[in-house]
Amino acid sequence: MQAAASGPDVGSSVAAEVRCGDYHFHYSKTYNRKAGTELRILAPRAEQLTGDDAHNRAWEILSSHMDMALWDALLVEQGKEIGGVRLADSDGLARALDNAAGGAGVSGEESALFDAVQAEYERYFTLKTGKPRYTDAQQGWSNTRSARAETAGHPARPGRRPAPLGERFRRDCPPAARGA
Numbered sequence: 001m002q003a004a005a006s007g008p009d010v011g012s013s014v015a016a017e018v019r020c021g022d023y024h025f026h027y028s029k030t031y032n033r034k035a036g037t038e039l040r041i042l043a044p045r046a047e048q049l050t051g052d053d054a055h056n057r058a059w060e061i062l063s064s065h066m067d068m069a070l071w072d073a074l075l076v077e078q079g080k081e082i083g084g085v086r087l088a089d090s091d092g093l094a095r096a097l098d099n100a101a102g103g104a105g106v107s108g109e110e111s112a113l114f115d116a117v118q119a120e121y122e123r124y125f126t127l128k129t130g131k132p133r134y135t136d137a138q139q140g141w142s143n144t145r146s147a148r149a150e151t152a153g154h155p156a157r158p159g160r161r162p163a164p165l166g167e168r169f170r171r172d173c174p175p176a177a178r179g180a
Helices: 051-065 068-074 091-100 108-124 135-150 165-172
Strands: 012-020 023-031 036-043 047-050
Touching (some): 012 051, 023 051, 036 051
Antiparallel strands (some): 012 023
């Protein structure tokens, strides 16, 4: 479902006046009918762009002055699932949450420690579900260990596979132990 103007045959429009760093600009987009993008930069020096050039220039300005991980965390797009954000990706978000909770904020050193802890966690568990990553590998290691214990004392001859367990039992056990 899309929002569209009713009545006259015009597109839906949105416009914003933005101050970002040294920049002051007007940005507008029209959707549906007669779609278009306009950017009018007022400061630090005047520029006027339209279409993809306007869109790209606006993102260039915004991304050079904003915490894009925080922007992505706050962005809600129509028709898309609202996802979580990795706290390690946004120092701004981490500081804002810590300050809101009455903390002193996260220093660069604490952020580096958090990143290291996060990386170590992700070595062993999936981030999304928290499930262990190595259960299959651990099972394989356990099976290999069991097989080694089973063949202990019966080394394989070079270039040959070990004999099956039943054959080794008949070969290595005295007849009395086999019940023969």
